[in-house]
Amino acid sequence: MAEGDEVATRDIRVRLDGTATESDIGALRKWLEREKPLDELVRAGRLRIHERPSADESGAPMGVGMEIVVAVVSGAASVVIRDLLDQVKGAVEAWRTNRREVEDGEPPEGRVDPVNPDDR
Template sequence: MAEGDSVANRGIRVRLDDTATESDIGALRKWLEREKPLDELVRAGELRIHEQRRTDETGSPMGAGMDIVMVLTGAAASTVFQEVLDRVKRAVTAWRDNRREVENGESPGARVEPVNTDDR
């Protein structure tokens, strides 16, 4: 077994509610990608951020039906997971506050939660 094979990937899912648009999903993803600690992990190859179609819900016709999934790999998966989860929660809150100030209407609701992942 190669080094790191026994370390499972850990994931974080960010799900906006059905009031979110595709534009909201893209804007939030870009916001997360610009967060310095997250950007550093991406550059080091220890974090992947991507959009994924919802698999457990069909979503409403008005909703975007997409999640943002962040996968921590290798050693980072176990050593910094809680720190990254907390950072993502704060970043999503900051994005929602910013969106409320620059766009009309209420920001979409958001859930940030750990998820089991395979190597996506």
């Protein structure tokens, strides 16, 4: 991430690979909402976590066609995107570890990326 990216990037996108189910998407969103640092930011009104339709670079739906967006609410300038990105990545890995323990099969791979403002 370049030096000025913290200002330009206000959202983080979480995508699961094509093996993900709608249940996986919902469970991961709920997991993210309960993660302590993220939960505190949501409760303070500085962060929103929601699902939205997803498309790969060619425009074709990806997996179940949904992605999770962790959006910094306008005016929450004190939220540092780089730290938030690390927290979200750690939460996705913790969710994958938990899912591996409670369900059969390998959990879907997750990808966590800052959203380019031009991609909105």
